[in-house]
Amino acid sequence: MKEILLIFTLLTSISFIDVVLPNKEVSEKAVWPTYYYDTLSNPLTEDKIYLGRVLFYDPILSIDSTISCASCHSQYSAFTHVDHPRSHGVFDQVGDRNSPSLMNLAYQDKFMWDGAIHNLDAQALAPISEVSEMGETIGHVIEKLDRIPAYHELYSKAFGSSEITGEKTLKAIGAFMATLESKNSKYDQMMAGTAEFTEQENNGYNLFLSNCAICHKEPLFTTNEFVWNGLPLDTALNDLGRMKITHLSMDSLHFKIPTLRNVEFSYPYMHDGRMKTLRDVLNFYTSELPFENTEIDHRLNQPIILTDNEKTDLIAFLLTLTDKEFLFNKKYSFPFDFFFPSTKDE
């Protein structure tokens, strides 16, 4: 017990030093946590991941075969939907929330802005069934897939039998999503000692550590908590966030702290996409934060003060979280070989 305590104090003092002095030594701190995703109950095999990838890109999952998961989660924008504040689904219906970017999901325990989903394998059911998204039922999707011989072949490779079931379909999509990892941004390279920040980026990093990192915590850039960051209620949408799930008034307006990795692409920002630029976000944190309101998360109950130049530096740092390898990784992209086998481009 004493040893554990000692290690604990050491760790906390190390991270304290980090806050003051970001440099190469801190890379030890940016240790990735272990997977939350249960790879024992759903082993991540190559064939299963491939099947999941095909399903992710196949509009057959929607009622009129117009919308795939990728319609709202496009790889080139870190698997989010960039052109609309709120997502667009079948028959041009607009949803209530902004589609989040998808990455490092295997490290998360709850999904959606309000944490309605607690298991990545169950996630795909929500968009498939939501009338304003894909408007389908999983039962009907299975019937449609069952009519396509090429799918039987993929299911057989992935699961050892060609029968198509809801469980297999969802587990394959879950497995694909669990592999979406973004770990090679300029920030990661700086931490690993293979790249260096400019003076501006370094300055921005320091500002980030002192104002933001407590919630947007490294290396995931989120603590995966649900909190109220002071964003006022949009009375037209009346979205109370986490309270919808827990029915507890103390969770009113609480939303998941989003990761800031690849934040360059997750605009428009916030759960309802109400802010267009990172500068709008910083203006909100520095001048619109209702920090005197006792309901706001305690980590934001002091005003955040940043000059215009400091805001520019902080944005320069946030842009170092862009991971080109992730955005263009062929492992995650549209599987041409499945959909257009004759025009294989290699």
Add this chain to the structure above:
Amino acid sequence: MKVFLLTILSLVFTPYFTQKEIEINFEMNNENPELEISQLRYYISSIQLTSNGKTTFTEATSYHLIDHNDSNSTSISLRLPEEIEYNELQFNIGIDSSKNMGGVHGGDLDPTNGMYWTWQSGYINFKLEGKIENKEISYHIGGFMYPNNTCRTTRLKISGKGSNYTLVVHPDELLQKVDYEKINHVMSPGVSANLIADQLPSIFTLK
């Protein structure tokens, strides 16, 4: 080497309405209060037999979807060693939290069975849909996280060593205990779902 002789114990689930067997989808016009049931489905899980409080048999992978619109689903066959003693049958109505935390599963637990919520994850433990006094009722009872865990355990005295038992489920008793005028639609975990879940153990009897 010990040889176990297996015997089969069948549990057949049958809905009764004020002492009369009912058929789902069958309108009970001449009964009072008028009750028309279109759907009655629920999960029975973690089946155990006990003898004077000691567990003597636990069914492996014990998750069964009973759907009274599908006569193939309404009986469960337990295979047990012949010499086992028991005087009580115990089972859960619903799916326990740890199974829920484990995500999606197959067979009776496959989400295509319509017993899994989509907008929020978790199994629906018990579904009753129909009309009472011409009012629609729709109870989808589920939830597995504290304080809204709706999986309930029931224990029934079982006598003799028969091979076939009828488990009677009384949806009308549930409706007598629930204020259905006020609570007619329950579609998510919460206070009303807990209230209904609390009544579920007592609507099962062994005949």
